[in-house]
Amino acid sequence: MMAVIGVMAVTVVIGLTITAATVNGLGVTSSNKALVQSRAAAEAGVSVVVAGMSGAGSCPATFASSANPKYSATVEYLNAAGTPVSCTVASQVKITSTGTSQSLGVSGASSGDTSTVEAIYPYTPALTPGTVSSGAAIYLANGANFNNGGLITSSATVPAIQVKTGNLDCDNNTVITGSVVVVTGSISLKSCTVTQDAWAFGTTTFPPPGGTIGGILRASGSRPPSHPLARWNPTMPMPTVPVWTEFGYNRNDWMTSAGVLFDENIRPTTAGNCPLPQNNGANPIIFNALNCGGVSDSGDVTLSNDLVVVAKKFTFANSMNFRSSTAAVHRVWFITPDLVPAGNTATCSPGQGNFTIGNNLQIDAPIIAMLYTPCGISTGNGFTWRGQMYAGTISNWNNAVFGYIGVGLPGADLGAGTYTPGGSSGSPPVLGTLVSSRDLVG
Structure with a gap:
């Protein structure tokens, strides 16, 4: 009898062991199956x-x-x-x-x-449709002459003036609030002040009665005697200045933030100048005057939306104000296309000419403006500008007040010198x- 009971006990133990092993095996198997499924779900x-x-x-x-x-x-x-x-x-x-x-x-x-x-x-x-601001406050491909006073104001992070080739000459009580970079030429400050840093590949001079650089100066040659030794660093790395951005005219560049093309007003062919319209209607519009000899002023301009003016040259001889019809910010672009889109050089082609201000020009708040021309900028009796300028050169600068506000060009990265046609489509x-x-x- 005891032998039978012993055999039964052993059998029960074996059965329980087999059952436990079976249950454990099912758990492991189900867990592995679940892991495969959950991992596949996570990767999915x-x-x-x-x-x-x-x-x-x-x-x-x-x-x-x-x-x-x-x-x-x-x-x-x-x-x-x-x-x-x-x-x-x-x-x-x-x-x-x-x-x-x-x-x-x-x-x-x-x-x-x-x-x-x-x-x-x-x-x-x-990238949403529309124009993204980029680049310096004032970019000049071939040098600048700020020769008759004025104020240029930029932010701390955006260079006030970038000069790719040529010199920067400044005199007669001009104040540049910001930094200046002259890649291949020299800087001359005569009764002129740069409030922040200055870089020049060539020399920097302060002709009598002298000039001032409020930040650190990096230049070739010897230190100007009037510049403090503590702010003289001829080995300070020069900021990267991009090549000239080749920007032509492509109507498909100009698009609203909703992805809608600007309207276009194409002016008929004439050897003379086409007068600028005094208002631009309710929609953003391109005033295409490339068939005209240039664009001239016709009195004050009131903007109800963004305006692009494309022309071979601009001649604003009389006093002229650009205003907004409301408190809304509107943008105006003055574009003389670079017709030679090669070499990353500013090419002022035959038939094209300067952006010329004869008497006065006002970009009134809240309007902001962008000027692009491979030719030059020449001013007669002063102007007030809010925005950016990108030009071949400045040959005359007369009692101007310039304040940097980023505007940019569609499809262009002015900080890299690149342009993608139709880039404003986003x-x-x-x-x-x-x-x-x-x-x-x-």
Whole structure:
């Protein structure tokens, strides 16, 4: 009898062991199955995010699926250092996706029920239609002569004046609030003040009665005697000054933030100047005067929207004000196209001429203006300007008041010297090639 009981006990133990092993095996098997499913769901979430963000016009932050495979994903926008920033300035994105298995683990084996995957991609933000400001306050391809007083004001981060070739000559009580960079030439300040830093490949001189540079001076040759030794650094690195941006005329460049082309008013052929219209109507418009000898003034101009004026040359002989019809900010561009789009040099072609101000010109707040000409700028009896200037040279500067406000040119990066036709149409965000991917635990 005892032998029978012993055999039965052994049988029970073996049965329980087999049952436990079977249950444990089922748990491991179900957990592995769940892990495969949850991992696949998490990776599917990453794929959905990548597909959803490519070409998206907004900045999505979350993605989720209630159907199988189930996933929940978040998007974090980062700068190059990995710090969270706005999607409009981000250079990379981090996608964190958590997947849930369809068949959950059994017998308490739940470790594979969810999986989390982190993936990092390079990111180029979307560019909305319209013009993006870039470049210096005043860029000159071939030198400048500020010779009869005035005030030039720029921000601390944008150079007041960039001169690619040629010299910068300044005299007669002109004040430049900002920094100046002269890449190949020299600087001469006679009764002239630069409030911040100055760089010159050549020498810098202060002819009598002298000039002032309020920041650090880097120049060739010896230090000007009146410039303090503490602010003299002939080895200070020179900021990068871009090549001349070749900008012609392409109507498809000019587009509103809604992606709608500007209207265009094409003037008939005439050897004389075409007078500038005194208002521009309700819609943004291009006044195309390339068939005219140039554009001349016709009295004050009241803007109800943005205005582009394209002409071979500009002659504003009389006093003239550009005003807004309301308190709204409107932009005006004065464009003399560079007809030789090669070599990154300012080419003033035959038939083209300077942007000339004879008596006075006022860009009244809240209007802001951009001037682009491969020719020169010449002023007679002063003007007031709010915006930017990009020109071949300044041959005469007479009692002008200039205040920098970024305007830019469509499709152009004036800080890099590049131009893409139709660039103002905008572009969707772009994800680059996967940088890293890893499983997150816990």
